[in-house]
Amino acid sequence: MSKSFEEKMRDKLKIYEVQPPDSVWKGVQKGAAKPGIFPGNRFLSIVLAVTALAGALFLWSLLNEDSASPNEALIVDETNKTPVDTVPPVFNRRGKAVFDNYCRTCHDPGLINDLTGPALFGVTRRRPMDWLYRFTRNPAQMIREGDSIAVRVWDEWKPSLMNAFPNLTDQELEDLYNYIEQRSEYISQHYPDLHQLPEQAELQGQMLYQRLCSSCHSVLTQESNAPPLFGITRRRTSSYLLNYRHPARYSRGDTLNLDEILQSDGQLFFPPEAGAIPERMLRSIYEFLEGETDRYRLDLKSRVEAGMQVYEQLCGSCHIPGYLSDQERPGPDLRSVHRRHSRQWLMDFTRNSRQMPAVADSLPPRERVQGRPVYEHRFEYDFQLEMIYDYLEWLEE
Amino acid sequence: MKHPEQDQLLRKCLAGKPSAQRRFYERYAPRLYGVCLRYARTETEAQDYLQEAFIRIFRDLNQFRGEGSLEGWLRRITVRTALGALRKERLEFPAEMEAFFNHPASEPTALEALQARDIAAIIRQLPSGYRAVFNLYAIEGYRHAEIAGMLGISEGASRSQYARARKALQNLLTEPENSRRHE
Numbered sequence: 001m002s003k004s005f006e007e008k009m010r011d012k013l014k015i016y017e018v019q020p021p022d023s024v025w026k027g028v029q030k031g032a033a034k035p036g037i038f039p040g041n042r043f044l045s046i047v048l049a050v051t052a053l054a055g056a057l058f059l060w061s062l063l064n065e066d067s068a069s070p071n072e073a074l075i076v077d078e079t080n081k082t083p084v085d086t087v088p089p090v091f092n093r094r095g096k097a098v099f100d101n102y103c104r105t106c107h108d109p110g111l112i113n114d115l116t117g118p119a120l121f122g123v124t125r126r127r128p129m130d131w132l133y134r135f136t137r138n139p140a141q142m143i144r145e146g147d148s149i150a151v152r153v154w155d156e157w158k159p160s161l162m163n164a165f166p167n168l169t170d171q172e173l174e175d176l177y178n179y180i181e182q183r184s185e186y187i188s189q190h191y192p193d194l195h196q197l198p199e200q201a202e203l204q205g206q207m208l209y210q211r212l213c214s215s216c217h218s219v220l221t222q223e224s225n226a227p228p229l230f231g232i233t234r235r236r237t238s239s240y241l242l243n244y245r246h247p248a249r250y251s252r253g254d255t256l257n258l259d260e261i262l263q264s265d266g267q268l269f270f271p272p273e274a275g276a277i278p279e280r281m282l283r284s285i286y287e288f289l290e291g292e293t294d295r296y297r298l299d300l301k302s303r304v305e306a307g308m309q310v311y312e313q314l315c316g317s318c319h320i321p322g323y324l325s326d327q328e329r330p331g332p333d334l335r336s337v338h339r340r341h342s343r344q345w346l347m348d349f350t351r352n353s354r355q356m357p358a359v360a361d362s363l364p365p366r367e368r369v370q371g372r373p374v375y376e377h378r379f380e381y382d383f384q385l386e387m388i389y390d391y392l393e394w395l396e397e
Numbered sequence: 398m399k400h401p402e403q404d405q406l407l408r409k410c411l412a413g414k415p416s417a418q419r420r421f422y423e424r425y426a427p428r429l430y431g432v433c434l435r436y437a438r439t440e441t442e443a444q445d446y447l448q449e450a451f452i453r454i455f456r457d458l459n460q461f462r463g464e465g466s467l468e469g470w471l472r473r474i475t476v477r478t479a480l481g482a483l484r485k486e487r488l489e490f491p492a493e494m495e496a497f498f499n500h501p502a503s504e505p506t507a508l509e510a511l512q513a514r515d516i517a518a519i520i521r522q523l524p525s526g527y528r529a530v531f532n533l534y535a536i537e538g539y540r541h542a543e544i545a546g547m548l549g550i551s552e553g554a555s556r557s558q559y560a561r562a563r564k565a566l567q568n569l570l571t572e573p574e575n576s577r578r579h580e
C-alpha cells in the first residue's frame with residue numbers, strides 16, 4: 001500500500017524547522033515587556049500592541065470577575081494619543097460637538113463602555129436611523145407607545161431613563177450619528193480584538209457557538225439536557241443572559257478558566273459560569289443567535305426546513321410525515337389539519353388534549369402522569385409549533 | 398511528567414528568568430516558524446505571526462497545565478494566531494486557482510524529490526482560504542467540522558475547498574506512480 005497524499009505531506013512537513021531571524025526575538029522581548037511600541041510595520045504594530053495589551057488586561061479580567069472594562073485606556077481620544085497612533089482619525093466635528101454637549105454626561109465618549117447610559121458603539125448598525133432620531137427626541141414616548149426595541153432597552157436599563165432632546169435638528173442628529181458611525185468603524189478597524197461591528201461579531205459568535213454551545217444545545221430542538229436557543233435573546237434580557245450561572249456547577253463553587261473551557265470544546269457545563277468567558281465573547285454568541293433567529297423568522301425556506309426538522313423530532317414518531325403517506329402510524333394524517341382549525345386551537349389541543357395517547361410508555365418520565373401522556377413539556381415552545389404549522393401549510397401547497 | 402528538563406525550563410520561564418525565556422524561545426522557535434511559514438503568504442508575514450505567537454505564549458504560559466504535550470500546546474497557539482491574522486484580512490477562495498501559482502506552466506515535480514522548504518513555499522502560493530484549510534486538514538489533522546468552526550465557514554465548504562486545494566497542489570506535485578500529465 002502506498003501512502004496517501006496527506007500522509008506524504010505530513011511526513012514531509014511535520015518536522016520542518018527553520019531558524020527565524022533575530023528580529024523576531026527582539027520583537028517578542030519588546031512585546032512581552034512593554035506593549036505599545038514596536039518597530040517596523042505600523043499597522044501590525046498597532047495590532048500586536050493591542051493584542052498584547054488586551055491580553056494582559058484580559059487575564060486581569062479573568063482574575064477579577066467584576067473588573068471595569070479595560071477598553072477605556074485603549075481608546076484613542078484625540079486629545080490623548082497613544083504612541084502608535086500617529087495618524088489622527090478625522091471624525092465629523094459637528095457631530096462630536098453635539099455628542100460632547102448632550103450625550104457625554106451619560107454615554108462613554110469612547111463608545112464602548114456602559115456607563116449611566118449604554119455604550120453607543122455600532123448603534124447605527126443595530127437600529128434604523130429614523131428609530132434613532134425618534135428615540136433621541138423622546139425616549140419616554142416610544143416606551144409608552146410600546147415600541148418593542150424601546151421597551152427592551154427600558155427593561156434592561158430601568159429605572160434610569162434617557163433625557164428627551166426634542167430640540168435637536170435633523171442636521172444635528174445626522175452629524176451626531178455620522179460621528180458615532182465613523183468612530184465605531186475606527187474602533188472596529190484598529191482594535192478588532194476588543195470590539196467588532198455586528199456582522200463581524202456574528203461571525204465570531206458562530207465560531208464560539210460551535211465550540212462552546214453546540215455540543216449540548218441546538219438552535220431549534222430540545223436536546224437531552226439543554227433547551228433550544230431559538231429566540232433566546234428575545235425571551236430573556238441581556239443582563240439575565242450575561243449573568244446566568246449553571247445552578248449545579250455554581251453551587252459547587254467550581255472555578256474554571258477560559259483556556260480549560262476552550263480546550264474542552266464545549267464538553268464542560270454551561271460556560272459563562274464564574275465569569276470565565278469575557279462579556280464581549282458572550283455578547284458575540286448572543287449576537288449570532290439573534291441573527292439565526294431572524295434568519296428562521298424571515299426566510300421562508302429556512303423556516304420550512306426548520307419546521308420539518310422539528311416535526312420529525314416532536315411529531316414524526318406517531319404522525320405520518322406528509323410525503324410518506326404509505327407508512328402505518330398510529331396518529332392521523334396532519335396534512336390538512338390547518339384548514340380545519342385555527343392555529344390557536346391547534347396549539348391548545350396539542351398541549352392539553354388527552355386524545356393523543358397510546359404511546360405514553362415510550363415517553364420520557366416527565367411527559368407522563370399516571371401512565372398518561374402530558375404534552376405541555378414536549379410542546380413548550382410556541383416557535384416550534386409555529387414552525388410545524390408553517391411546514392404543514394407549505395406541504396399542502 | 399517525564400521531561401524533568403522541560404519542566405525546569407518552564408518553571409524558570411514562569412519565574413521570569415530572561416535567560417530561560419531565551420532558551421525556551423531558541424528551543425521551540427525553529428519548529429513554530431516552520432508552522433508559520435505554511436500559513437503566511439510571505440516570510441515577513443510568517444515572522445510577524447511567530448512574534449505574535451511567542452508574545453501570547455509567554456503571556457499564557459501559566460495556563461499550560463502539563464496535560465498533553467507542550468509542543469502540541471505551542472503549535473495550537475501558533476496556528477490560532479496565524480488563523481486570527483488570516484481571518485482579519487478575510488479568507489479568499491477564488492474560483493480560478495491555477496492563476497495564483499507563479500509558474501503554472503512549469504513541469505510538475507515529484508513530491509518525493511522535494512524538500513520541506515520547497516513544499517512550504519508552494520503552499521504559501523495558495524490563496525489564503527485554501528492555504529488555511531489545507532494546512533489544518535492535511536498537516537495539522539483537524540476534522541472538517543472543527544475547521545468549519547475555526548474558520549467560520551460551513552463544514553461542506555471546508556470539505557469542498559479542501560478538495561480543490563488538494564487538487565491544485567497535486568497538479569504541481571505529481572506523484573510518480575500516478576503521473577497524469579496534461580500534454
